[in-house]
Amino acid sequence: MTDIEKTRSPEVENAEKSVAPIAGADAALQFLRREEVDGTIVNIDEKTLVRKIDWMVMPLMFACYILQYLDKTLINYANVMGLKKDTGTTASQFSYLALAFYVSYCVFEIPQGYLMQRFPTAKYLGLQVILWGICVTMNCACKNFASLVALRVLLGCFESAVAPSLILVTGMWYKKSEQPFRIGIWYLGTGCGTIVGALFSYGFQHYNGKAFRSWQIMFLVCGIVTIAAGICVVLFLPDNPMTSRLSHDEKIFAIERLRENKTGVENKTFKVKQAIECIMSPNTWIISLFTASSNVSNGAISSYQATIIKGLGYTSKQTALLSIPSGGVSIVSILAGTFVAGRTNSRALNSCALTIPSIIGGALMAFLPESAGAGKLVGNYMTNTGGAALPLMYSLAAANYAGHTKKITINAILLMSFCVGNIIGPLTFQPDGKNPPEYIPAKIAIMATGAVAVVAALVLVTLLWRENRKRDKEEAAMGGYDHVVDSEFMDKTDKENKEFRYSY
Secondary structure, three states: EEEEOOOOOOOHHHHOOEEEOEEEHHHHHHHHHHHHOOOOEEOHHHHHHHHHHHHHHHHHHHEEEEHHHHHHHHHHHHHOOOOHHHOOOOOOHHHHHHHHHHHHHHHOOHHHHHHHOOOOOOHHHHHHHHHHEEEEEEEHOOOOHHOOOOOOHHHHHHHHOOHHHHHHHHHHOOOOOOOOHHHHHHHOOOHHHHHHHHHHHHOOOOOOOOOHHHHHHHHHHHHHHHHHHHHHHHHHOOHHHHOOOOOHHHHHHHHHHHHHOOOOOOOOOOOHHHHHHHOOOHHHHHHHHHHHHHHHHHHHHHHHHHHHHHOOOHHHHHHHHHHHHHHHHHHHHHHHHHHHHHHHHHHHHHHHHHHHHHHHHHHHHHHHOOHHHHHHHHHHHHHHHHHHHHHHHHHHHHHHHHHHHHHHHHHHHHHHHHHHHHHHHHHOOOOOOOOOOOOOHHHHHHHHHHHHHHHHHHHHHHHHHHEEEHHHHHHHHOOOOOOOOHHHHHOOOOOOOOOOOOOO
């Protein structure tokens, strides 16, 4: 059994039980001041509680992420199922479909971040899932490029809420050491989405009805599933520990165990000062550079993987099946990277380790002779390790940014950077001239941007290590900091709280 003793300041002990809301403080602190009983000890088995939390939030978060990845990449599978021919879409226009999605995704990150802070997080997320499910369903009625691009813009708008919401939810429930693997679990949706999408494509290609094309049925089924998942998120995913289905004591324990994070749980007040602090931090832009550069390969492969494989001489059905190992590589990379990061507290270095195979994969695709089709296929699979670095950046942001508005801001910047990489990626695949089917410039771009990402990660590690060392020296010189009781839930930023130490 694990014991957590309530630590109360003298002012709080002398206050009335019905303490008024604390101006600017975290919602968790207001809950603790209102609900805790002075002098009591809550006896809860922490491992049992964490398992209960896992079953309460992880399946729904995984469902959201696998569906957002599957739904945005269905266009990739539909491309080899006859979508371009049926809608009169040219090769150049098709490349703009991926661009339209990520541009709208990027543009809507800032308003989405603001709205998800103002409204109950889980309910807002569930609504966005339902809305993009409707967009996916409507793809089955598209007859031309204009209708396709309009739905891609709306899809990017609604899906832009997913990753920031899931990062916030993870930070509300888990300790820093627990976050990388939990983020990795729901981020497995990328690899699993690749596998499910490939199997869907292969299965639906056997449909030969006259009323609908196979790709139309695929969009219809996936859209209905997404809408159902969104309804489940609204009904069953708790907005925060304070309003969850846990018992009273479990709620208190779930909050108290997060003190060591020093990042708070939730605050509904948007604080401009925190947003500016985030924007002015050099760490923010180094993380942004890493995320953008490492996701060029992700954008390129997620949109053009089926095209690349088919260009090696395979049929459409064979292409669908040969896309499955990419999902397997992604799953193994994510599990390995996040597990090691959680055990060693080394998120950025693990990101480097995952990016290097992606660089090698780009080299194999670009420079192996045309006769080495198997080697090029292996290189294509290896590029999927680069995308596995993203959950580690999510985890780094969750662990290193304190203050709710500051967390919202870094999440928005992080996802906007993700969009930039995914916008650049498809644009490297120019359908004109001598580029197809080899697309050598695109494969070289994967190598170059991967190298930039590795350098950015190493610079970030250096800066965070130096800042921790500086704070340790200051603390030693002062003979230790005077700890302010409940400062962990005062919605202070990592810069304001000198007791805060960065993970890297």
